[in-house]
Amino acid sequence: MIELFTNNFVIFVLAMFIGFEVIAKVPPILHTPLMSGSNAISGITIVGAVVIAGLHKGAWSEVLGFLAVTFAMINVVGGYKVTDRMLAMFKKK
Amino acid sequence: MNDLSHVSGLLAQAISSAPATAAALTEAAEHADSLLKLGINLAYLVSAALFIFGLKMMSHPRSARRGNLLSAVGMLIAIVVTLGDKEIVSWWTIGAGLITGSVIGAVLALRVQMTAMPQMVGMLNGFGGLGSATVAFAEFLRVYFDPLRDPRLDTLITIGLSALIGMVTFTGSVTAYGKLEGWKIKGRSISNPLLVPRHHLLSIVLLLVCVGLGVLMTRDYQAGLWAIIALYLIAAVLGVMAVIPIGGADMPVVISLLNSYSGLAAMTTGFALDNYCLIISGSLVGASGIILTKIMCNAMNRSLLNVVAGGFGQELSSAGATSAEGKTVRQMDAEEAVMVLEAAQKVFIIPGYGMAVAQAQHAVAEMAAQLGKKGVEVRYGVHPVAGRMPGHMNVLLAEANVPYEQLADLELNSEMDQCDVALVIGANDVVNPAARHDRGSPIFGMPIFDVDKAKTVMVFKRSLNPGFAGIENELFYLPNTVMVFGDAKKMVSSIVSELKGH
Numbered sequence A: 001m002i003e004l005f006t007n008n009f010v011i012f013v014l015a016m017f018i019g020f021e022v023i024a025k026v027p028p029i030l031h032t033p034l035m036s037g038s039n040a041i042s043g044i045t046i047v048g049a050v051v052i053a054g055l056h057k058g059a060w061s062e063v064l065g066f067l068a069v070t071f072a073m074i075n076v077v078g079g080y081k082v083t084d085r086m087l088a089m090f091k092k093k
Numbered sequence B: 001m002n003d004l005s006h007v008s009g010l011l012a013q014a015i016s017s018a019p020a021t022a023a024a025l026t027e028a029a030e031h032a033d034s035l036l037k038l039g040i041n042l043a044y045l046v047s048a049a050l051f052i053f054g055l056k057m058m059s060h061p062r063s064a065r066r067g068n069l070l071s072a073v074g075m076l077i078a079i080v081v082t083l084g085d086k087e088i089v090s091w092w093t094i095g096a097g098l099i100t101g102s103v104i105g106a107v108l109a110l111r112v113q114m115t116a117m118p119q120m121v122g123m124l125n126g127f128g129g130l131g132s133a134t135v136a137f138a139e140f141l142r143v144y145f146d147p148l149r150d151p152r153l154d155t156l157i158t159i160g161l162s163a164l165i166g167m168v169t170f171t172g173s174v175t176a177y178g179k180l181e182g183w184k185i186k187g188r189s190i191s192n193p194l195l196v197p198r199h200h201l202l203s204i205v206l207l208l209v210c211v212g213l214g215v216l217m218t219r220d221y222q223a224g225l226w227a228i229i230a231l232y233l234i235a236a237v238l239g240v241m242a243v244i245p246i247g248g249a250d251m252p253v254v255i256s257l258l259n260s261y262s263g264l265a266a267m268t269t270g271f272a273l274d275n276y277c278l279i280i281s282g283s284l285v286g287a288s289g290i291i292l293t294k295i296m297c298n299a300m301n302r303s304l305l306n307v308v309a310g311g312f313g314q315e316l317s318s319a320g321a322t323s324a325e326g327k328t329v330r331q332m333d334a335e336e337a338v339m340v341l342e343a344a345q346k347v348f349i350i351p352g353y354g355m356a357v358a359q360a361q362h363a364v365a366e367m368a369a370q371l372g373k374k375g376v377e378v379r380y381g382v383h384p385v386a387g388r389m390p391g392h393m394n395v396l397l398a399e400a401n402v403p404y405e406q407l408a409d410l411e412l413n414s415e416m417d418q419c420d421v422a423l424v425i426g427a428n429d430v431v432n433p434a435a436r437h438d439r440g441s442p443i444f445g446m447p448i449f450d451v452d453k454a455k456t457v458m459v460f461k462r463s464l465n466p467g468f469a470g471i472e473n474e475l476f477y478l479p480n481t482v483m484v485f486g487d488a489k490k491m492v493s494s495i496v497s498e499l500k501g502h
Helices: A002-023 A028-053 A059-089 B002-017 B019-059 B061-083 B091-111 B114-145 B153-181 B199-219 B224-243 B248-273 B276-300 B304-309 B317-323 B334-342 B353-357 B361-373 B392-399 B410-418 B488-501
Strands: B346-351 B377-381 B421-425 B456-461 B481-485
Touching: A002 B019, A002 B153, A002 B248, A002 B276, A028 A059, A028 B019, A028 B061, A028 B091, A028 B114, A028 B248, A028 B276, A028 B392, A059 B061, A059 B091, A059 B114, A059 B392, B019 B061, B019 B276, B091 B114, B114 B153, B114 B224, B114 B248, B114 B392, B153 B199, B153 B224, B153 B248, B199 B224, B248 B276, B248 B304, B276 B304, B334 B456, B334 B481, B334 B488, B346 B361, B346 B392, B346 B410, B353 B361, B353 B392, B361 B377, B361 B392, B361 B488, B377 B410, B456 B488
Parallel strands: B346 B377, B346 B421, B421 B456, B456 B481
Antiparallel strands: none
């Protein structure tokens, strides 16, 4: 147990560092698309939702799985699409 | 992936029928199984790398759109690979969820107006949080019904955290959505700060109760089913309590913070499921939200605690009017304004939330284009907290076809002394000189556009009422300031037609 948790924790800390490094360079004019784009990434919980929905452990896993997949997918599709719409508007002279 | 799972299934069958070679075959099946796991994990790594590259490409408008696409490809890979996991048997449920979610998401994204973008982003954050909280609850039930009944402590703890953060994100986002949409409770708009008696004490107590329920759940997870249900309900209340005291002008901080929470909810869910794709991606989003939150707080010179405590930003229109007595302002109509603008060489436009409310961005962009034709250099100064979310004004101006080279932030101050006309449209606190010198002012220390240093300041405003922070603005009474009263869209439009006529 402790090894798995340690692995997870190390990955978490390193990913936070990468996040800070990469995102600190985003200029203010792109802050809104950055937010909606990163928001779409938080829809990655879809992966967990798909696993739960597919377990087939009983009615509860079907219902919760369906709900979780739906919520996460709204986040994913809505997030990427709306970001794309905004970024398409940013043009040069 | 499917081939591998097929092979491992066949091997497992073979084991039962041929006991002689059972040991060897078990080993082979395990081998195939671990190969499958390796493949899935490597594909997750590719997804995570695509997310990172995608975010990196967001650092320039030129590459940002491709970056977002790359990130979407990463997401697609993650979903497809997960579907290939051999444990998954219930395709109908997954398919129905994927289609329902995609349709709702696509409709929301295609129909939303650019001016309603803060609500939209807030809502999507909420769905992400709710998704994570739902996954965490299902994972709890899986552990709860597991015949072994031997859950890991870290799994239970992270399920509790995911439940807490996910639900706070969800109900907090719904509350923020309501504030931005101007929902009313008993005729009172919830956009203004709302505090119940002993608000902060109550919030802290609720948070402690959540922690207590979490501890109860980990100590005795069988009795913990009720504890975790209570945890979900109280966390939902806590989300509302956290956002409701915060005023409209502080929304950029709230939206950034909720953005961060939605990532942290996915991250803790990743801990509970031992899924490092969720941990990496969730952490990236968490980091992004934290950075934006910090930028927003710095741009207001306030601490995060001060912002989330709320109560800031009450509209005090009557109090503002009395202190304005005895001072005079210079007024201009559209025709006079055109004469001043035509004589200028350098014009800076400072837009604020008022421009979004009046939907004046297209008129403003057209005015700038007309001035550009007459040889006037026009640039926009967008304050980090102008509007209701980070970068709100930039999106509206981009929608109105303003080229992004003309969009600048506070760096514009270095050229302010060469500026002939600073046009303030629907902005107030971000141009208030009191932030520089008046220690008693609530916005003291906030970085502002020093428009008072321009040769002429032209302020487009409905009336002399103070802005959302309820603070009197001395800028309006300076000798080099002229006021153009009226609806921003109407006034700018009449300037545009005057400019066309000349």
